[in-house]
Amino acid sequence: xxxxxxxxxxxxxxxxxxxxxxxxxxxxxxxxxxxxxxxxxxxxxxxxxxxxxxxxxxxxxxxxxxxxxxxxxxxxxxxxxxxxxxxxxxxxxxxxxxxxxxxxxxxxxxxxxxxxxxxxxxxxxxxxxxxxxxxxxxxxxxxxxxxxxxxxxxxxxxxxxxxxxxxxxxxxxxxxxxxxxxxxxxxxxxxxxxxxxxxxxxxxxxxxxxxxxxxxxxxxxxxxxxxxxxxxxxxxxxxxxxxxxxxxxxxxxxxxxxxxxxxxxxxxxxxxxxxxxxxxxxxxxxxxxxxxxx
Numbered sequence: 199x200x201x202x203x204x205x206x207x208x209x210x211x212x213x214x215x216x217x218x219x220x221x222x223x224x225x226x227x228x229x230x231x232x233x234x235x236x237x238x239x240x241x242x243x244x245x246x247x248x249x250x251x252x253x254x255x256x257x258x259x260x261x262x263x264x265x266x267x268x269x270x271x272x273x274x275x276x277x278x279x280x281x282x283x284x285x286x287x288x289x290x291x292x293x294x295x296x297x298x299x300x301x302x303x304x305x306x307x308x309x310x311x312x313x314x315x316x317x318x319x320x321x322x323x324x325x326x327x328x329x330x331x332x333x334x335x336x337x338x339x340x341x342x343x344x345x346x347x348x349x350x351x352x353x354x355x356x357x358x359x360x361x362x363x364x365x366x367x368x369x370x371x372x373x374x375x376x377x378x379x380x381x382x383x384x385x386x387x388x389x390x391x392x393x394x395x396x397x398x399x400x401x402x403x404x405x406x407x408x409x410x411x412x413x414x415x416x417x418x419x420x421x422x423x424x425x426x427x428x429x430x431x432x433x434x435x436x437x438x439x440x441x442x443x444x445x446x447x448x449x450x451x452x453x454x455x456x457x458x459x460x461x462x463x464x465x466x467x468x469x470x471x472x473x474x475x476x477x478x479x480x481x482x483x484x485x486x487x488x489x490x491x492x
Contacts, residue, residue: 205464206476207261208483211379211411211444212252212293213269214283217244222279225271237415237452247448249292255447255456262480263294263489267326267353267379273301277315284319295487296321297353302331306340313344323487324351326379333360333367342367346374351486354406357383361396368403375486376405380412380446381432387417394431401435407486408436410463410478411444420454422462429466438467438474442482 217223226244252264270279276299283296298316300309316322324345331338345352354376356364361382368376378400384393400406410432413425432441443463445456467475483489 205260205460206480207256207259207460208263208265208294208442208480208487208489209256209261209445209447210265210377210442210483210487211267211409211446212264213446213448214248214252214266214286214293215269216246216248216282218246220275220278220282222270222272222275237449242452243449245448248286249290252292252447255451259456259460262491263484264292265295265297265323265483265487265489266293266321267297268299268328270299271328273303276300277312280316280319280322284321287321293321294489295323297351298322298325299327300325300341302327302335302337304337306337309337309341310344313348313350317348317350322350324353324375326353326355328355331355333363338367342371342374346371349375352376353409354378355380355383356400357385358389358393358396361400365400365403368406372403372405374405375407376403377407377409377442377486379409380415381408381410381428383412384416384428389416390427393428397431397435401440404440406436406440407482408432408441409444410441411446412450414446414450414453414459418453420450420459420462422458422465425462426466429462433466438470438477439482441478442486443467443478444483 215223217227226241266283268276268279270276280296280298287293300312352374382393382397410429413428414420417424445459467478
């Protein structure tokens, strides 16, 4: 094990969910052969996961804050999810912030009202849209304008083939804070060359940060040696000033434990000085998601 436990961590991509009590997660609660997943049977994820479970997974580490990222897959439940996350934070002190979502199929006035409601929650920092939002969607431009005006974060879900389109869509939105989720969501190890080229294109946008996470979903392992070429390419494109490490737990927990994941991150970050390593593990996430030190 690398000396990861001496590193202060802000984990900017964690999912809390409660499938035992909330019917918000049909992708994991209901088997459907009509929507196969590259992750396999998503019912493997259908177990409760809150900060208490995360802190067991990270015992011994100096995790100072976590960011919950919306995980609901049933349309219309995200406001209830955000309210529940707020209740968790009031009781337990975790998470420190939350990324919400919208329904991209809704009309813009409805989406705007939805965002206004989410902004009333003190944990709310921005949105991600898991599926259904394209660079050329009718609501994309007003959505990006809204997020920029209100200093909210756009956690971008883009895959290798959509990253060039998003690079063009972000032209003219240079003041918007954008975080590319899961290193650009490669689907499989065979995607490396296409993914690498697309990542370089999006990385030309100076306002785009890269969340190095979720690679277990494509590679089906958290082994640092396997993930290393992907992590190093992210660091080459974005540098330590525009990248941050994240766990994507409990999803990536299907492929290994926290020790193994962060061993790999530490090895990849060893090329940098102490300040740059701190940026990758903690301070970039604090800056982007507006988290004050405890």
